[in-house]
Amino acid sequence: xxxxxxxxxxxxxxxxxxxxxxxxxxxxxxxxxxxxxxxxxxxxxxxxxxxxxxxxxxxxxxxxxxxxxxxxxxxxxxxxxxxxxxxxxxxxxxxxxxxxxxxxxxxxxxxxxxxxxxxxxxxxxxxxxxxxxxxxxxxxxxxxxxxxxxxxxxxxxxxxxxxxxxxxxxxxxxxxxxxxxxxxxxxxxxxxxxxxxxxxxxxxxxxxxxxxxxxxxxxxxxxxxxxxxxxxxxxxxxxxxxxxxxxxxxxxxxxxxxxxxxxxxxxxxxxxxxxxxxxxxxxxxxxxxxxxxxxxxxxxxxxxxxxxxxxxxxxxxxxxxxxxxxxxxxxxxxxxxxxxxxxxxxxxxxxxxxxxxxxxxxxxxxxxxxxxxxxxxxxxxxxxxxxxxxxxxxxxxxxxxxxxxxxxxxxxxxxxxxxxxxxxxxxxxxxxxxxxxxxxxxxxxxxxxxxxxxxxxxxxxxxxxxxxxxxxxxxxxxxxxxxxxxxxxxxxxxxxxxxxxxxxxxxxxxxxxxxxxxxxxxxxxxxxxxxxxxxxxxxxxxxxxxxxxxxxxxxxxxxxxxxxxxxxxxxxxxxxxxxxxxxxxxxxxxxxxxxxxxxxxxxxxxxxxxxxxxxxxxxxxxxxxxxxxxxxxxxxxxxxxxxxxxxxxxxxxxxxxxxxxxxxxxxxxxxxxxxxxxxxxxxxxxxxxxxxxxxxxxxxxxxxxxxxxxxxxxxxxxxxxxxxxxxxxxxxxxxxxxxxxxxxxxxxxxxxxxxxxxxxxxxxxxxxxxxxxxxxxxxxxxxxxxxxxxxxxxxxxxxxxxxxxxxxxxxxxxxxxxxxxxxxxxxxxxxxxxxxxxxxxxxxxxxxxxxxxxxxxxxxxxxxxxxxxxxxxxxxxxxxxxxxxxxxxxxx
Numbered sequence: 092x093x094x095x096x097x098x099x100x101x102x103x104x105x106x107x108x109x110x111x112x113x114x115x116x117x118x119x120x121x122x123x124x125x126x127x128x129x130x131x132x133x134x135x136x137x138x139x140x141x142x143x144x145x146x147x148x149x150x151x152x153x154x155x156x157x158x159x160x161x162x163x164x165x166x167x168x169x170x171x172x173x174x175x176x177x178x179x180x181x182x183x184x185x186x187x188x189x190x191x192x193x194x195x196x197x198x199x200x201x202x203x204x205x206x207x208x209x210x211x212x213x214x215x216x217x218x219x220x221x222x223x224x225x226x227x228x229x230x231x232x233x234x235x236x237x238x239x240x241x242x243x244x245x246x247x248x249x250x251x252x253x254x255x256x257x258x259x260x261x262x263x264x265x266x267x268x269x270x271x272x273x274x275x276x277x278x279x280x281x282x283x284x285x286x287x288x289x290x291x292x293x294x295x296x297x298x299x300x301x302x303x304x305x306x307x308x309x310x311x312x313x314x315x316x317x318x319x320x321x322x323x324x325x326x327x328x329x330x331x332x333x334x335x336x337x338x339x340x341x342x343x344x345x346x347x348x349x350x351x352x353x354x355x356x357x358x359x360x361x362x363x364x365x366x367x368x369x370x371x372x373x374x375x376x377x378x379x380x381x382x383x384x385x386x387x388x389x390x391x392x393x394x395x396x397x398x399x400x401x402x403x404x405x406x407x408x409x410x411x412x413x414x415x416x417x418x419x420x421x422x423x424x425x426x427x428x429x430x431x432x433x434x435x436x437x438x439x440x441x442x443x444x445x446x447x448x449x450x451x452x453x454x455x456x457x458x459x460x461x462x463x464x465x466x467x468x469x470x471x472x473x474x475x476x477x478x479x480x481x482x483x484x485x486x487x488x489x490x491x492x493x494x495x496x497x498x499x500x501x502x503x504x505x506x507x508x509x510x511x512x513x514x515x516x517x518x519x520x521x522x523x524x525x526x527x528x529x530x531x532x533x534x535x536x537x538x539x540x541x542x543x544x545x546x547x548x549x550x551x552x553x554x555x556x557x558x559x560x561x562x563x564x565x566x567x568x569x570x571x572x573x574x575x576x577x578x579x580x581x582x583x584x585x586x587x588x589x590x591x592x593x594x595x596x597x598x599x600x601x602x603x604x605x606x607x608x609x610x611x612x613x614x615x616x617x618x619x620x621x622x623x624x625x626x627x628x629x630x631x632x633x634x635x636x637x638x639x640x641x642x643x644x645x646x647x648x649x650x651x652x653x654x655x656x657x658x659x660x661x662x663x664x665x666x667x668x669x670x671x672x673x674x675x676x677x678x679x680x681x682x683x684x685x686x687x688x689x690x691x692x693x694x695x696x697x698x699x700x701x702x703x704x705x706x707x708x709x710x711x712x713x714x715x716x717x718x719x720x721x722x723x724x725x726x727x728x729x730x731x732x733x734x735x736x737x738x739x740x741x742x743x744x745x746x747x748x749x750x751x752x753x754x755x756x757x758x759x760x761x762x763x764x765x766x767x768x769x770x771x772x773x774x775x776x777x778x779x780x781x782x783x784x785x786x787x788x789x790x791x792x793x794x795x796x797x798x799x800x801x802x803x804x805x806x807x808x809x810x811x812x813x814x815x816x817x818x819x820x821x822x823x824x825x826x827x828x829x830x831x832x833x834x835x836x837x838x839x840x841x842x843x844x845x846x847x848x849x850x851x852x853x854x855x856x857x858x859x860x861x862x863x864x865x866x867x868x869x870x871x872x873x874x875x876x877x878x879x880x881x882x883x884x885x886x887x888x889x890x891x892x893x894x895x896x897x898x899x900x901x902x903x904x905x906x907x908x909x910x911x912x913x914x915x916x917x918x919x920x921x922x923x924x925x926x927x928x929x930x931x932x933x934x935x936x937x938x939x940x941x942x943x944x945x946x947x948x949x950x951x952x953x954x955x956x957x958x959x960x961x962x963x964x965x966x967x968x969x970x971x972x973x974x975x976x977x978x979x980x981x982x983x
Contacts, residue, residue, distance in 0.1 A: 097175050099140040099155050105289040110935030119269035123241050125248045129273035130396040131349040132313025135250035139218050151214040152179040158221045165229040181207040201236045208245045215245050222251035253395040277310030290319045302684030346420050366421035370410045378443045434460050451481035458489040470504045478576035480615040486511045499527050513549035542577045548584045555695050557777030560588035579616040583623045590627035591778035593817035598627045613651035618658035626665050632819020635857030638669040664697040667704045674859040676968045699740050739782045743789040784812040799832050823852040854889040870897040895962045926960050931982045934973045
């Protein structure tokens, strides 16, 4: 046999080390069997090669065997296995035993192998790759006997596309079995980013495109690699990634040859039929394919890892889905070959979903299948208790095709349509349909009639008219609403309206009085309520608490309702702002990446938060010109939507950046526009009262150098308005800017109490970037504060910690800014052993949670050590810390 059969593939320099997976395998170092199963392209062989390398470094004896179709016979397999093990010192087995396929002969061969391993008296790892080539029952029986009799020093590591037919219950009970499957093997987002950057170069792709690659591929390593090759050869093809499954020839070939080629035609046709559905079960499969053996075929697809996975569900019924790329590939192939048949499958599935109470899916497939009347009837028949935000997307699809006469005829459908449109930016259409709804009445649905103000409140929310929201909602505060969807909608709208007006105590009271039931914890509208709570905390300025509650809530929202659900988007917009404020730049960028809905089609608060953070991240990580271009685009978009408050924030951020670039002429032009906008809203109540404050803060920046007294007057107005609205961060920033001006004017004693107030708020709320984004002026002020001991105790420590972060500040031209005095002469920082261990795992793309598991420490200990590392190195992100450590030889 070729010697290459007994050596693993070479691990390339740009191969991503799967540290988290290796950690899972190493948790069972004494396991008799480690089994890695997944479809083609998931990196099974690479993972085994990396683990082999780890075992060799640990001093173990390691044998490797790559199987092919030639080892499908009992003799061929046993010969190859013994030849592999001879390379670690096993004595040669008699050739005659290989020919004896009887049970007695197999037992003798197992006994010979076991005795040989015992004679070696050392830990032996036998890696067997591509075991799926084996389908001989005698080989499986031989391996089962070997597993049953293996001594403690023998460890088998098997990679296969399908699960071998071994009986493993005893090994599981004895904790002698380790397993990784296709759910474990995809890249996490950090690994996708590192792989792309290793192969294309750092900063070659923006974070949005990196996230898009990860989302499109689902972290499937081979597909990520195909995209990288495609982008190397055809960089312009990045714009077609969303249509990857049917436009990328290499991927089509890969799916055809590596995934589908060896499947029987009947199974391929079965898979194509199911590819039209986001999820499918055995009963649905039987109904749409008319195949009584559908359950067995699904089990076969699952066993053979045909890029199919189970969906976590509270239901007893097992649900499955395809990997998105395979699903799109098969659906496109079916629709192209038999468009009429595809439509018929949609309609057939629609009836099944409707009969079984899955109304969102029934609506979706009826609409796609073209039966709009049935889609309307599905909603009309739906009990309000079953309503869900899942309706929104298929409802919008239906409403684009449904004749208005049909819509008006179905009153309950019209109610949901009005609410759906009101929750988007199409408020004029919602108002028009509401007139139809109210003119016809809903006598059979008294509760829905009483809840029509909720729709008007949603329109007022989109128009930033929070006084109108409260006028509509406060009379409903004590109303008993049986429909959980509408009940939670009322709570969310009240929370948003109260918080926008600065009435945070009232918002908390409503959230406490109408707390989410534990049974509804994963209800999509209940998740919106919890997201509204987190958003209110952020609005008040409590960044630390918003992050603490928001991080697990986002994970829950994504798991329960999807990454692009309304609850997930609200929570993501809060977290990107919180992460940025806390100077967790990588987390902020990853959270906002590839979420276009946050920037283009969300409520005003979501759009403002996401847009400002996107611009600030671009300013920090790319360039001022890129940030300005984005802000100009957003300003035009939001002006077209008549979102005056959002426009004010975009103009203010543009002016701030222009002043950093010393482009005072353009800043003055935009300042005039902002002042005009502020004047138009000077007496407004509610959330639009922010507009004059934003304009005054910006005016203070412009006047700071030439008219400091006028700038102080403007800041005094900001402080008063921010305090009235309860905007903690805005109040702290206005205080800080006031202090810098007072100090420049020589009014030091007047500045000290204002500084103390700003620092107290910053320390309490967890503010970081609010202060350090003010650059060298703030750094100079803080240096003086510490040198002259203006503060003591915790406040002094807080300022000192902030000052450390200024060491990484750069000017608008990306040149190092003036650093803290003496900083350039500092000795190279000293890192503890624990800090070095954590940095090494950061370099392997491990999350904080996985680092904690790997090192057997708490998550908070990981975070605490990373904060210490950032402070010592003068960096603000995990990535920068990793680069510094590699550059200075602290890690490989």
